Amino acid sequence: MDFDYSLYLVTNRDCLPDGITYEESLEQALKGGVTIVQVREKSADTGEFLEIARATKRICDKYNVPLIIDDRIDIALAVGADGVHLGQTDMPLEVARKLLPANVIIGISCRTSEEVKRAVAGGADYIGIGTIYATSTKVVKTPLVGPRNIGEILAALDDTSVKSVAIGGIKSTNAVRTLFGSITASGKSLDGLAVISDIVASREPLIAAKRLKDSVSHFKASRTRFSLGDYTTESLKGSVGKALKYVRQLSPLVHQITNTVVTTQSANATIALGASPIMATSPEEMEDLAKIPGGLLINFGTLTSLEGMIAAGQYANQNKKPIIFDPVGVGATSFRKLKAAELLNAWQATVIKGNPAEIGALSNSSEVQSKGVDSAGSGFADPASVVRALALRERCVVGMTGEVDWVSDGKHVARLANGHSLLGHITGSGCMVGTSVATFCGALSVAEKKVSLNPLADGDMFVATIAGISAVAVASEIAALRPDVQGPGTFLPALIDELSKLTPEVLSEKVNVEIVS
Incomplete structure (x- = not known):
């Protein structure tokens, strides 16, 4: 049957806050956008379970929302x-199918591709993949699936009509990460999210449900919009200039959690480009800051305030704010690799920007080695394939900077060939590029909400990343030619000067960009 699995509520009366009844919570959740309800009563006896199921059925029927019963076929038949x-x-699917009417759907919990394949072969109508995150509502005896592994499991549903939801610790702050982690190589994704405590334990279940439903709806509408179609060299040149125009017109707030070495020059670069920087790291500030339109940069060059980084990213996801992740020196230590994985599991990055060693570490490649925060070696033999593969895996735009820069959205790959060797002789030039990318992504995300007639108003993060990298690279070329620049010490202030003087026309004219795939 063609049910809407977008927001799948699993009940748990133990989670209800004081003063709110089960029926009140359920009705508010349905008003907030819950599209399907499962009654789960692991400790209730048959009589109590039947009473709860009947009450749930009456409320679900009022809102024309399907009712699923966990495990108990007798209860399902009775109501x-x-x-x-x-x-x-539980009871084998084949046996359950014989006992149930033909119009009753059957869902199966799965945590591996093999279990999914068996469910499909047995005739399941949908699968529930989990447990995704740690949860207080269930004792998990097996390893967590994690958001970055959903896609691999979901791939077993390719070329089938079987639906899917993810379950286990899902809430509004990780909903976006969960959804983007589900996209398979063929483009298949979750049909919805199964949620328990984020709705049931809320004192405002209507608002909690609305927030989650909005995340699912936004994902379904925009998951392919990191880029907006086909590009040519000429179209990209024009687009990066228009992107700079948006930065200057809209002056987005760029929230930066960055390393202590570059805080001042990153803030100055943001101002020079025409945006407004704020450097805030306290977890307590993140919910409020995420509500202000703009971009978020998370740079862990000096890895502090991990709690703040997690909170900032989760609230940014919740508010549809672009996140630029700059994993500085991620390949230098096992600790950094571990923390990068923790961050990428906690929220969905919009752009990952790094040098070849950092991109190689995230790609689990040994082709380019890390030398502290720098890269060692001659680079990747096929950089286009590296950035494309990582973009596909992480479902984001990937920008790899170096003598030649590479940007991919998982489909297109752009080669950028601007810049000057003096960039390699000042501290934090790569961090400044991350700042610039966050500025452009922030501007285009604001434009998406304010401008309706220009193609760039759709928030093209592929273009924004190219523009952010190119702005610093082009400004460096202009700065290096100034007569007052005698070396690295005079180059840095000149670079800030030229960023502030850079015009959309000059950026479009000088950007050296080529679509290679």
Whole structure:
């Protein structure tokens, strides 16, 4: 049956806050956008379970929302439920199918590709993938699936009509990460999210449900919009100039959690480009800052305030704010690799920007080695394939900087050939590029909300990344030619000067960009 799995509520009366009844919470959740309800009663006896199921059915029928019963086929038959959900150790799917009417759907919990394949072969209508994150509502005896592994499991549903939801610790702050982590190489993705405590434990279940439903709806509408179609060299040249025009017109707030070595020059670069920087690291500030339109840069060159980085990214996801992740020196230590994985599991990056060693570390490649925060070696033999593969895996835009810069959205790859050797002789030039990318992404995300007639108003993060890298590179070429520049010490202030004087026309004229795939 063609049910809407977008927001799949699993009930748990133990989570209810004081003063709110089960029926009140459920009705508010349905008003907030819940599209399907599963009644789960692991400790109730048959009589109590039946009473709860009947009450749930009355409320669900009022809102024309399907009802699923967990495990108990007898209860499902007694109340005329629309479906049954089974675990791996519950009644075999084939037996359940024989007992249930043909119009009753069956869902199966799965945590591996093999379990998904068996569910498909057995005739399951949908699968529940989990447990994704640690949760207080269930004791998990097996390893967590994690958001970055959903796509691999979901790939077993390619070329099938079986639906899917993810479950386990899902809430509004990780919903976007969960959804983007689900996209398979063929483009298939989750049909929805199964949620328990984020709605049931809320004192405002209507608002909690609306927030989650909005994340799912936004994902379904925009998951392919990191880039906006096909590009040519000429179209990109024009687009980067228009992007700079948006930066100057809209002056987005760029929230930066960055390393202590470059804080001042990053702020100065942001101002020079025409945006407004704020350097804030306290977790307590992140919810409020994420509500202000603009971009978020997370640079862990000096790895401090991990809690703040996690909170900032999760609230940014919740508010549809672009996140630029600059994993400075990620390949230098195992600790940095571990923390980068933790961050990428906590929120969905919009852009990952790094040098070849950093991109190689995230790609699990040994082709380019890390030398502290720098790269060692001659580079990748096929850089276009490296950035494309990482962009596909992480479902974001990837920008790899070096003597030649490479940007990919997982489909297109752009080669950029601007810049000057003096950039390699000042501290934090790569961090400044990350700042610039965050500035351009922030501007285009604001433009998406304010401008309706220009193609760039759709928030093209592929263009924004190219523009952010190119702005610093082109400004460096102009600065290096100034007669007052005698070396690295005079180059840095000249670079800031030229960023402030850079015009859309000059950027479009001088950018050296080529679409290679």
